[in-house]
Amino acid sequence: MSIEIIGTGGYVPEKIITNDDLSQMVETSDEWITQRVGVKERHVSVDETTADLAVKAARQALEAAGIQPEQLGLIITATVTGDTLCPSTAALVQAALGASCPAFDISSACSGFLFALDTAAAFIARGGIDYALVIGAERLSRVLNWQDRSTCVIFGDGAGAAVVRPGNSYLCSKLFTSGNDSVLSIWAGKGNSPFYTREEPPYQVVMNGQETFKFAVRRIVDDLKQICEQAGITPDQLDYIVPHQANSRIIDLAARKLGVPMEKFVLNIDRFGNTSSASVPISFNELVRSGRLRKGDLIALCAFGGGLSSAACIIRW
Ligand code: UT7
Numbered sequence: 338m339s340i341e342i343i344g345t346g347g348y349v350p351e352k353i354i355t356n357d358d359l360s361q362m363v364e365t366s367d368e369w370i371t372q373r374v375g376v377k378e379r380h381v382s383v384d385e386t387t388a389d390l391a392v393k394a395a396r397q398a399l400e401a402a403g404i405q406p407e408q409l410g411l412i413i414t415a416t417v418t419g420d421t422l423c424p425s426t427a428a429l430v431q432a433a434l435g436a437s438c439p440a441f442d443i444s445s446a447c448s449g450f451l452f453a454l455d456t457a458a459a460f461i462a463r464g465g466i467d468y469a470l471v472i473g474a475e476r477l478s479r480v481l482n483w484q485d486r487s488t489c490v491i492f493g494d495g496a497g498a499a500v501v502r503p504g505n506s507y508l509c510s511k512l513f514t515s516g517n518d519s520v521l522s523i524w525a526g527k528g529n530s531p532f533y534t535r536e537e538p539p540y541q542v543v544m545n546g547q548e549t550f551k552f553a554v555r556r557i558v559d560d561l562k563q564i565c566e567q568a569g570i571t572p573d574q575l576d577y578i579v580p581h582q583a584n585s586r587i588i589d590l591a592a593r594k595l596g597v598p599m600e601k602f603v604l605n606i607d608r609f610g611n612t613s614s615a616s617v618p619i620s621f622n623e624l625v626r627s628g629r630l631r632k633g634d635l636i637a638l639c640a641f642g643g644g645l646s647s648a649a650c651i652i653r654w
Contacts (some may be wrong), residue, residue: 339503340469340503343500344402344500345626347497347498348388348495354493381493381596382476387475388429390615394496394615394622396541408467408522409500413453415442415443415471415614416473416614417451426474428440447611448648450472451638451640453473458507470499470619473498473612477493478493480540492610497621507650507652510566511560511650512647513647515532520548525540549645554591554612556647558595573595575651577629579636579638580603580620580638585607600601607614613642636649636653636654637649
């Protein structure tokens with residue numbers, strides 16, 4: 338038993354920060370950010386929590402699916418920027434929606450939504466769940482060093498969600514982890530213990546951009562080749578690829594290495610920046626709502642990021 342996606346949603350906070358806005362804050366320019374990353378603007382939260390963003394995306398997905406919160410058998414939220422370590426963001430979403438099912442979070446950074454989707458598929462395969470809600474939600478603006486031009490220009494806030502049920506459209510998937518905290522990390526800070534003596538990095542995104550870039554291109558190419566092989570197709574037979582929106586140059590390079598035209602890749606990094614675990618579900622939601630999908634289309638979703646981690650899957654629409 339596999340799954341099918343029956344409703345999607347996406348939400349970004351209202352406030353937009355443009356590249357010109359950022360160039361008032363750090364030494365950067367619209368030209369540099371556009372050319373090196375592909376971002377023109379990103380949305381940041383002013384008064385909405387990560388759970389608020391998640392709930393808004395979730396409500397949209399539930400509405401699209403025609404499902405009431407009480408019909409849900411499971412809620413999984415992927416996030417690395419939850420408002421509380423306890424309760425989980427998923428538990429806060431459950432309360433806000435008025436659902437009563439088990440709810441928990443998954444932490445796998447930008448690959449988190451696909452780890453969560455695969456977990457939901459496994460739960461559904463076990464039986465006993467009619468509908469599961471899978472969310473990727475991030476408020477990265479709270480963990481950025483806004484003086485560090487190599488990271489603060491990249492990221493944005495947002496949430497995406499999908500409602501899934503038993504079905505046959507999740508053809509195959511791949512999850513990958515290569516444990517490493519020296520390339521991309523968000524340390525949680527030293528905390529309050531009067532007994533703990535180790536110094537730890539401050540609570541903020543620390544990234545070796547070039548190493549992450551190389552990892553990203555390698556993972557997209559390898560993961561997509563592997564899942565296509567599993568599905569018995571070649572990458573050029575995919576109708577759409579929904580990649581994690583980290584850097585348009587990463588996607589361009591991966592597309593060339595795979596021999597897949599850029600037109601098949603769903604891109605919105607210019608409008609939202611990198612929203613970590615929210616990036617794939619926000620992009621997938623845009624693809625679904627664009628009306629471009631035809632029954633039977635083959636869509637690959639792929640992501641990579643902190644962990645280091647990566648994930649990919651193929652869905653038949
Ligand atoms: O979602 C998690 C996954 N994350 C990613 O996939 C990120 C992957 N990495 C990247 O996207 C890129 O490596 C960055 C966008 C982070 C950086 O781009 P880059 O082309 O790799 O730049 P670089 O780090 O090699 O730096 C080149 C130059 C440096 O100046 P010097 O030393 O050559 O004088 C940087 O200081 O660009 C400078 N620089 C900037 N200049 C203007 C770095 N950030 C900026 C900036 N504005 N915002």
